[in-house]
Amino acid sequence: MTDTNANASGSAISVVLVGGGRMGALIASTMEAQGGFDIMGVYDENNIDELDAAAPAADLAVDFSNKAALPHVCAYVRRSGCALVSGTTGYTADEIGELRALGDASAVIHSANYSLGVAVLRRLAAQAARALADFDIEIVETHHNQKADAPSGTANILLSAVDPAGEKSVTYGREGMVGARPAREIGMHSLRGGTVAGTHDVHFFGPDEEVCLTHRATSRQIFVNGAVACARRIAGAKPGFYTFDELMFGEG
Template identity: 60%
Template sequence: MIRIAIMGAGRMGTLIRTTAESAVDAAGAPAFEVAAQVGFDLAAAETAPAADVLIDFSNVACLPAVVSYVRRCGCALVSGTTGYAPEQLDELRALGDIAPVVWSGNYSIGVAALRHLTAQATRELPGFDIEIVECHHNQKADAPSGTAKMLLEAVEEARADDALHPVYGRSGMCGARDAHEVGVHALRGGTVAGVHTVSFFGPDEEVSLTHRATSRQIFVNGALAAATKLVGKPAGFYTFDELMF
């Protein structure tokens, strides 16, 4: 049985807890024990019981509490919080010196496949204009989404173009489209769990790749699967692909 601690008591934190508490292993025994869950009172992280792994789907303001808990307990960390500044991601990477850590903007297996397909299409469609559109519920705090940033990185790595650069939305007399730009657009509304589309526009043809999440459950399942694989790993900063594939 894996002891987990959860950072965040919102929709994702609650769903992680209920899913973990009902999960069983191959022998039918409980797969997880929830040792602690930290909500709005971040000071509670200082005295929360130690766990094998901390699962964090909270927000950037919780990072100091996350770092403090991992350093105190020496536990693994599964982080799905998005909106971090580069220096905050550096703090997470530094935790890899003392514990196994995985961070991802998306824990869906389908999105992992979309990322691979995006890189493949970028290589095989040279000269095509690329646009990334993401859509999320009206309560999402950061934009563009962490997944959209990951898809942008897949494009940047697959296309050898030092002049390639993102353009976040367009307005006014912006002129003709630069062949070296990648448009990144964020839509917000309703209760959308997450839709990501990467479109490739060429002469007289278009190719679009779309992943549509119909609930947050897919992210919870991926995070718990990552936690299972991460516990017992050597200290280090891992990617979701490295753990799952």
């Protein structure tokens, strides 16, 4: 794969943006500021149907919208053959499977979080879970009061990191006489309020000690920077379904 500011012809990377919200606006302004991109259109709930047949073919689609747009995004990628950077969260396993299937003919990346710091947190959490195998694990995520899905996609990434085989039960909050905490349980808690861009804590509780790993985002720009960096790389990549680590670090 390549890491350039242009497509194979040497011109700017043509882009369609799916999602006209705050993330979409930040991605557009960042691409325009950095250069090397040509934004051909923005599609949201007001004109999403146009993706199916009317939208111009671009080198790349960038989707930070709502899961309801997935059929339109998939139709556009299949029609145009473009690469796809997807940051939409809340997908089911079957919907992730639809994105994976696009990788048979196009270069596709889906990540719930495009922050370099979160990528490091995931690795540290996985290492801690192996070293502290008998400790109790609790994951706490905090976001602004407009976030629609819970738990966050990043929290689910961290859950997979500490329990890759899915062997433990997950409790989403607790209420009432729940009794003693089972040993093989992971607690997942979602806080919502204000304008918090995103905070994630992974707690490991052992006898007489606690380890807590934290990532705190102070603005959405960190996610935008990672998404735009991925956009440059995937525009020149071979077909396939890529992870953030594969695309950014050359490893799984």
